[in-house]
Amino acid sequence: MNWLIAILQTTLFVLLAPLLAGWVKCCKCRLQNRKAPSVFQPYRDLLKLNCKQPVVAEQASWLFTKAPYIIFSATVLAATVVPFIAVDLPTSASADVIVMVGFFAFARFFLPLAGLDVGTAFGGMGSSREMTISSLAEPAMLMAIFTLTMTASTTNLSFAITHVLNEGLVLRPSFVFALAALTLVAVAETGRIPVDNPATHLELTMIHEAMILEYSGRHLALIEWASQLKLMLYGVLIANIFFPWGIAEAFSMQALAYGLLAIIGKLALLAIFLAIAETLVAKMRLFRVQEFLSFAYLLGLLGLLSHIILEAAR
Amino acid sequence: MSSLNWTEDFLSELSADMTVAESAISSDVTLWQIDNYAWQRFAEIALRQKLRWAAGWAEQVQDRFLVNACFEKQGKYILLRTGVDASNPELPSQATVYPAANRSERHTQDMFGIRFSGHPDNRRWTRHQAWIEHNYPLRKDFPVQGTPVGITAPDMHYPFIKSHGAGTYEIPVGPVHAGIIEPGHFRFQAVGELILNLEERLGYVHKGIEKIAEGREPESLARLAGRISGDTTVGHCWAACMAMEQAAGIVVPARAALIRGILAERERVANHMGDIGAICNDVAFVFAQMQFTRLRELWLRTNATVFGHRLLMDSIVPGGVACELSDESCTLIKKELVELKNELNEVILALDLNSSLEDRLYTAGFLSEEIAAAFGTVGYVGRASGQDFDVRRDAPYAPYDQVTVKVALENQGDIASRLWVRYKEIRASLRLIGEFIERLVDGDIRTEWQTPSAGAEGLGIVDGWRGEIITYVRFEAGNKIARFYPRDPSQLNWPALEKLVLNNIVPDFPVCNKSVNGSYSGNDL
Numbered sequence: 001m002n003w004l005i006a007i008l009q010t011t012l013f014v015l016l017a018p019l020l021a022g023w024v025k026c027c028k029c030r031l032q033n034r035k036a037p038s039v040f041q042p043y044r045d046l047l048k049l050n051c052k053q054p055v056v057a058e059q060a061s062w063l064f065t066k067a068p069y070i071i072f073s074a075t076v077l078a079a080t081v082v083p084f085i086a087v088d089l090p091t092s093a094s095a096d097v098i099v100m101v102g103f104f105a106f107a108r109f110f111l112p113l114a115g116l117d118v119g120t121a122f123g124g125m126g127s128s129r130e131m132t133i134s135s136l137a138e139p140a141m142l143m144a145i146f147t148l149t150m151t152a153s154t155t156n157l158s159f160a161i162t163h164v165l166n167e168g169l170v171l172r173p174s175f176v177f178a179l180a181a182l183t184l185v186a187v188a189e190t191g192r193i194p195v196d197n198p199a200t201h202l203e204l205t206m207i208h209e210a211m212i213l214e215y216s217g218r219h220l221a222l223i224e225w226a227s228q229l230k231l232m233l234y235g236v237l238i239a240n241i242f243f244p245w246g247i248a249e250a251f252s253m254q255a256l257a258y259g260l261l262a263i264i265g266k267l268a269l270l271a272i273f274l275a276i277a278e279t280l281v282a283k284m285r286l287f288r289v290q291e292f293l294s295f296a297y298l299l300g301l302l303g304l305l306s307h308i309i310l311e312a313a314r
Numbered sequence: 315m316s317s318l319n320w321t322e323d324f325l326s327e328l329s330a331d332m333t334v335a336e337s338a339i340s341s342d343v344t345l346w347q348i349d350n351y352a353w354q355r356f357a358e359i360a361l362r363q364k365l366r367w368a369a370g371w372a373e374q375v376q377d378r379f380l381v382n383a384c385f386e387k388q389g390k391y392i393l394l395r396t397g398v399d400a401s402n403p404e405l406p407s408q409a410t411v412y413p414a415a416n417r418s419e420r421h422t423q424d425m426f427g428i429r430f431s432g433h434p435d436n437r438r439w440t441r442h443q444a445w446i447e448h449n450y451p452l453r454k455d456f457p458v459q460g461t462p463v464g465i466t467a468p469d470m471h472y473p474f475i476k477s478h479g480a481g482t483y484e485i486p487v488g489p490v491h492a493g494i495i496e497p498g499h500f501r502f503q504a505v506g507e508l509i510l511n512l513e514e515r516l517g518y519v520h521k522g523i524e525k526i527a528e529g530r531e532p533e534s535l536a537r538l539a540g541r542i543s544g545d546t547t548v549g550h551c552w553a554a555c556m557a558m559e560q561a562a563g564i565v566v567p568a569r570a571a572l573i574r575g576i577l578a579e580r581e582r583v584a585n586h587m588g589d590i591g592a593i594c595n596d597v598a599f600v601f602a603q604m605q606f607t608r609l610r611e612l613w614l615r616t617n618a619t620v621f622g623h624r625l626l627m628d629s630i631v632p633g634g635v636a637c638e639l640s641d642e643s644c645t646l647i648k649k650e651l652v653e654l655k656n657e658l659n660e661v662i663l664a665l666d667l668n669s670s671l672e673d674r675l676y677t678a679g680f681l682s683e684e685i686a687a688a689f690g691t692v693g694y695v696g697r698a699s700g701q702d703f704d705v706r707r708d709a710p711y712a713p714y715d716q717v718t719v720k721v722a723l724e725n726q727g728d729i730a731s732r733l734w735v736r737y738k739e740i741r742a743s744l745r746l747i748g749e750f751i752e753r754l755v756d757g758d759i760r761t762e763w764q765t766p767s768a769g770a771e772g773l774g775i776v777d778g779w780r781g782e783i784i785t786y787v788r789f790e791a792g793n794k795i796a797r798f799y800p801r802d803p804s805q806l807n808w809p810a811l812e813k814l815v816l817n818n819i820v821p822d823f824p825v826c827n828k829s830v831n832g833s834y835s836g837n838d839l
Contacts, residue, residue, distance in 0.1 A: 032604040121485040125820070194670060197598040201492040202824040204485075205596070281670040283598035286507060286821045288673070 005251055006080070006089040012260070013079045013236075017228040018042035020235065020267055027275035042228065046221045054217030057118040067114035068215065068222035071107045075226040075233070078103035082236050083158050085259035086248035087165075092158030097145045100157070100233075101138065104189075107226065108134055115211030122203050126210025129286065133195065133207065136293035137188045143300025144181035147174050148241055150307050161244045173310055177303030179242050184296035186234035188289065190227070193278040195289055198227075205283070232267070239266035320387055324363050331355050340560045342709065343391050343773045350396040353381070354406035354432070357415075360385055365392070366690045366703075367412035369784040369801040372422045374454050379403055379428055383415070384773070384784055384801075389708030393773060398428060407433040414690040414806055425452035425524070440517045440838065443467040451525055458525055475513050477503040482510060485820065489518045496834035500823075507819040512812050519838040527798035532558050532632040532763060535795050539785070540627050542800055543836035548574075548581040549778025550800055550836075551630040553785035556711065558632050560772030561789050562764050569757040570634035571712035575750045576647075577626050577635070579743040582779035583654075584613050584625075586694075586736040586743075589831055593733055594665065596825040597674040605661045609654065616650055619643075634760030644751050651744050662737060675730040679826035681814040682727055693781020694739065695807045695830055698724045698731035705777035717749050727814075729829040765793045780804060780833065802836030 022039035029036035038044075056065060080091050081100045089095075112127035145155075151174065152160035188195045191208040200206060203213065212223050240247055246262025248255040284292065321344075328334055332352035339345045348356055357367070368391070369384040377400045385392045398405050407430035409416040419430045420439035427450040430436065444466040445451060451460070477484070482505045489497035499515035527538055532555075539554030540547040552574055559566060566574070591606030614624040620643040621629050629637050665671060681691070686699035696703060700723065705711075707719040722738030724731035768791035775784050781803035790796035811830045815823055 028600075032601050033608070034604055121483075121487075125485065193598050199600070200598065202596060203492055204487065204823050205821040279601050280668075281599075282594070282668065282674050284670065285674060285678075286819055 002090050002251065005086060005256070006091045009084045009086065009089065010076065010080045010091075013082075013084050013232065014076055014225075014229065016264075017225065017232040018046060020232045020271060021228040023268060024231075024271045024275055027272050028278060031275055031279040042224075046225055049216075049221035049224070050218045052217040054215070054219045056219075057120075057214055060118050060214075063110075064114050064117045064214075065219065067110045067117075068219040068226075070110045071114075072222040072226045072229075074103045074107040074110075075229045078107075079229055079233055081157065082233055083161055083240055083247065084236055085256055085263055086251065087158045087161050087244075088249065089158070092156065095156055095158040097149065097155050097157055101142065101145075104230075105138070111211055111223075114215075118214045120214060122206070122210045122213050125204075126207055126213075129207045130211060133188055133289055133293070136290055136297070137185050140181060140293050140297040140300055141185040141189070143297055143304065144178045144185065147178040147181075147300060147303035147307055150304065151175070151311065157241070161240055161247065162249070164241070164244050165247070165249070172307070174303040174307035175242060177299050177306060179238065181296045181299035181303060182234075182238055182241075184292060184299070186238065187274075187277075188293055188296070190231045190234055192231075192274065194281045194284040195292065197283050235267045235270050236263065239263060239270060320363065321390065321392070324359070324365075327359055327363070328356065331359070339393065339771055339773065342775075343393055345393045345395060347395045350381075350398050350405055353396055354408060354411065356394060357383075357408040357411035361411050363387070366687075367408070367414045368690060368782065368806075369786075369799075370408070370415050370418040370422065371786060371799040371801070372426050372428060372452075373788065373797040373799075374400070374426070374452070377401070379426055381405055381422070381428065382786065383408060386703075386709075389703075389705075391709065391773070391775060403428040404431055405429070406431050409433050409435075412690070413688055413809065417805065417809065418801075424450075426450050427453070437473055440520055442517065442520070443469050451522065456525075458522075458528075460522075472515065474501050474515070475503070475511060477510060479505075481505050489515075498834045502820060502823070504820050507821065509815050509818055509820060509823065512815050512823075514808060514812055516808065516834060517838050519835045521835070521839065523839045524797075524799060527795050530795045530798075531793055532562075532795075535787070535798060536630065536632055537628055539798075539800060540630075542839065543802060543804075543833040544625060544627075545585050546581070546778045546780060546783070546802065546833065546836060547625055547627045548577045548630060549776060549780075549783050550785070550802070551628070552578060553774035553776045553778070553783040553800065554787065554798070555630055555632050556774030556776060557772035557785045557787035558766075558774075558789075560774065561770040561787055562632075562766040562772075564633055564761055564764060566634055566712065567758045567761055568712070568755050570759045570761075572750045572754050573635045573637070573639055573759065574630055575713040576639070576747055577621070577629050578776070578778070579747045579750070580613070580617060581626060583740050583743045583747075584610050584617070585779045586740045587613065589828070590665075590733055590736055592831075593675070593729065593825060593828050594671065596828050597671065599665075599668065599671050602661070602665055602671075605664075609657055609661070613650070613654070616646065620646065631760065633763050634758065636760075638759055639754065644754065648748065648751060651748055655741075655744060658737075658740065672730070674822075674825065675728065675733060676726075677728050678818060678822050679729045679732075679814045679829055680727050681810055683725065685813050686727065686810060689810045689813070690806050691781075691810045692803045692806050693777075693779070694722075694732050694735040695810055696781065697722055698735045699727040700725035703782075705775055705782050709775060711776065713750060713753070716753060717746060719746070729825060732829040768792075769796075778803060780807070780831075780836075800836075800839070802833055802839075804832035804834075804837045808832045808837055 022042045026036040026039050078100050081095045112130050115123035115127040149155045152163035196207040248259030332348050335347040337345050365385040365387045368386045372379050372381045378397045380397050383394045409419050410432050424438050424441035485502040487500040489499045497518040501513040503511040540551040542550045587606045587610040591603035594602035618624045621637045681699045683700040686701050704721040706714040720742045722735045724735050766789045771788040784801040786799045788797040815826050
């Protein structure tokens with residue numbers, strides 16, 4: 001039964017990811033005084049891409065055609081790790097942040113490789129930028145997560161969330177820092193404005209998009225879906241770690257339904273914040289990204305320090 | 315008064331080296347004919363006198379090629395001409411003195427087979443693989459339909475500039491781009507993200523405008539001119555009509571001139587609004603783009619209601635204009651002017667107060683005054699780098715001779731400057747449109763066309779929204795065009811782009827490019 005819920009949770013996670021992307025787009029459109037496409041548009045796009053025949057460059061090796069499946073699977077596996085609507089599922093034994101970061105890194109290993117594989121200038125350019133940014137983003141992310149895990153004395157996400165729930169609403173300076181740091185990292189990792197612009201057509205300014213320029217058809221659909229999953233993952237991570245209230249702690253029908261409603265509400269709210277931020281700022285110069293991520297790292301470090309100084313003694 | 319002085323000074327300085335045969339082709343433009351050996355020498359003295367090289371073209375008259383160059387100083391234009399023999403067409407290059415003449419001479423070399431000796435870079439420019447070696451399309455013996463032999467071979471071996479050394483790499487971009495823009499190839503040499511060199515390779519939109527213009531009647535040429543570059547349809551059409559009217563000795567009725575002014579300023583406003591939005595979009599500040607696109611769209615819809623065409627195509631015809639402006643339309647336009655001013659006041663605040671936008675636009679894509687002057691850049695590109703020149707003010711033509719044109723000037727030379735010049739020009743244009751409507755007199759909107767004599771020529775110089783447009787027209791017998799050459803402002807601004815991206819990073823190129831926004835079609839002809 002519990003396993004069933006775990007599988008159900010992951011399936012829901014994967015299925016809802018395009019909806020979140022659609023909702024973000026919808027909010028952005030409204031903020032720009034435009035009519036928005038339906039929130040279900042990403043599903044239609046994925047379906048359309050899936051029906052199209054993928055065109056693969058002649059020079060492409062097996063890596064290029066396999067990478068989308070690897071990337072998608074790795075991201076789905078990462079999604080199984082993150083408690084979505086319930087904690088204490090059987091998967092929580094492996095629900096470790098380090099595991100999740102590992103899955104991300106695994107996907108990230110293949111994406112730039114695939115970008116390099118076809119040998120276009122844009123692919124190489126995008127891959128090099130992606131690696132530069134991720135090498136800065138990963139330490140910052142770990143720093144933010146460690147702040148949290150020090151409070152809960154575990155790197156297990158499920159236990160950490162339960163710990164936060166048991167403690168109740170306590171204002172922790174370390175959490176404020178960690179939240180800020182993780183938000184900045186999430187923006188960079190999911191390729192949102194001001195770090196990257198997911199909607200651009202300008203090849204030379206692209207980071208994530210430059211790597212996947214050569215993809216088409218179902219390959220592209222998988223990669224798009226994987227990035228939508230990643231956006232949702234970060235959203236869920238932020239929502240459930242820092243504001244876990246509402247998540248199902250028992251496996252009754254009612255608790256699970258509340259859990260689902262709670263997380264959908266939280267994500268919808270987060271998406272609105274994201275859309276507002278993306279409307280207010282222009283994309284930053286590429287070389288400012290390091291300052292941006294160094295700042296995230298610094299925030300993570302401050303969180304860690306404030307935990308040690310202010311909270312650990314208690 | 316000073317303009318008279320400089321030609322006299324200049325002529326006396328020239329007299330030591332060459333003989334200049336002076337004649338007037340119109341009240342504003344004098345034709346100076348010199349011997350071909352003195353071609354380069356003239357340029358050297360002209361540079362010393364701080365003349366701006368403005369345009370260059372050639373034409374075939376029987377078995378001779380006439381080579382022309384147009385210079386400007388303080389609003390006074392000089393048309394310089396020399397002849398070379400078709401059997402051995404060779405001329406000392408002016409591009410050694412004026413970098414602005416570089417591509418123009420390469421174009422002439424490709425189209426006529428005239429060699430420019432000492433040219434710093436005589437690689438082909440417009441010439442592509444569909445033309446067989448030693449076939450020169452603009453010579454009179456070349457058929458209009460060309461000499462197609464099957465599918466054109468791919469252009470594999472264009473000798474691009476190479477860079478060597480550890481860590482440098484090349485990024486080829488285009489000619490087909492992801493956005494809905496015209497084709498053009500950009501070759502970057504970069505180390506890391508830093509641009510070491512950019513080489514433009516244009517010519518993909520070569521349509522043979524100059525060739526198919528030959529033999530047309532005035533009306534038909536005006537239509538063709540309006541299609542040189544879709545966004546400058548009024549500007550090019552006006553320049554072509556002005557040149558033809560000059561050749562025919564026609565004066566446009568006052569009402570028609572005022573309506574032309576309104577049309578040209580409306581075109582400027584529409585394009586500048588589009589550009590400001592597009593610049594913001596390139597740094598992912600989409601809000602501004604959406605607002606400016608909306609304002610531009612409303613503006614274009616008024617064009618459609620009042621003038622019958624969103625982009626105002628074919629509104630200008632030889633001898634006048636094709637569209638009447640009723641009193642109701644005037645009221646509508648005046649109402650729109652007030653509304654747009656209010657809207658702009660609101661939207662521009664959102665741009666001005668946004669620090670993240672400021673961070674992207676200030677100091678990026680810097681074009682120094684010296685380089686801007688050396689390449690003779692015109693329009694907003696020149697004006698953002700301190701080049702204080704505007705045909706409307708410095709060589710005014712009807713209807714601008716009745717009003718004071720305020721030239722927007724900035725001297726920072728960066729993307730932000732080019733954006734603010736555009737904004738100021740919008741404000742100035744809105745005022746001009748209002749003034750033109752106030753001054754609108756009753757009367758004809760078109761005069762009767764008179765067939766010009768064979769060999770009659772004219773030079774139309776107007777300020778399009780991108781800057782100065784120079785159009786040359788020569789008639790042959792029977793009201794037909796013998797030679798048509800339009801010089802789009804982009805031709806002078808494209809080379810400046812190669813310079814202003816240096817020391818910028820690769821991902822900043824699109825916004826640098828958008829801030830210049832050269833026309834591919836207007837450049838390639």
